[in-house]
Amino acid sequence: MKARIFVTLKGGVLDPQGRAIQHALSGLGFDGVNDVRAGKLIELDLADGTSDEDIDAMCRKLLANTVIENYRIEKVA
């Protein structure tokens, strides 16, 4: 069983990396990119039967810092 964890900065938290990407896109001639927010994708290969609670705990305890980040769990069959 696999799970994908998407970790993103909360709205309102400055994302200098996203801003740099936006500038680089604009430098390549891609105008009209209003904003860029960069995040992380973490793929977990899990033992079958790992509970949702455990996956959520992994996110809260390590994978995301909930002071500044949100996370979303996507289970892949």
Added chain:
Amino acid sequence: MKSAVIVFPGSNCDRDLAVAFEAATGSKPEMIWHRDTDLPDDIDLIGVPGGFSYGDYLRSGAMAARSPVMQAVAKAADRGAFVLGICNGFQVLTESGLLPGALLRNAGGHFVCRDVALTVENAQSAFTSLYDAGEAITYPVAHHDGNYFADDATLDRLEGEGRVALRYAESVNGSARNIAGILNDAGNVLGMMPHPERVIEAAHGKTDGQRLFKGIVEGLLAKA
């Protein structure tokens, strides 16, 4: 007086911090490896040094904060031992929940490595008692993720409780309210981005950091 410096893979200011502790306390600190699960019961002072623990994987300080030794550091802090986290050590302390907030990538996106002007906001703390309130001092900084972030309620609480120990006198990295260093609510844990251990000897060019370490020692002696 017993002190210790925690060493993570990727720490690189651990020996400088050990020199500063030894100069102030008169005895060599124990160097504690991150896999250790115990600290001496009578430890008075613990340093969490700067560097790039675990290569800054996941987030700066994130892996170090979950390493076995940090449980022992938290326990020691609970019973009143002094804990000083500098630079990556500050990131480790916020990641481990010993201090509130988080340290984000510098607002300008650049690594900042230079001397910065600071203001001592709280000169009552055990760490800053040898400075004057409002005193202007200079410590160097060297970091990529020093942009202190906390929600407004937390920032207001920190300000109201005198827990902002040090503030940048200029914008350095985008830190909320120019915060450079904060205390926990009991006042025995200080996290700061600037490096006092790099300005303790005449040969360093400046000695503004000396009083921080001497102040810690005086604080510990007063407590004993």
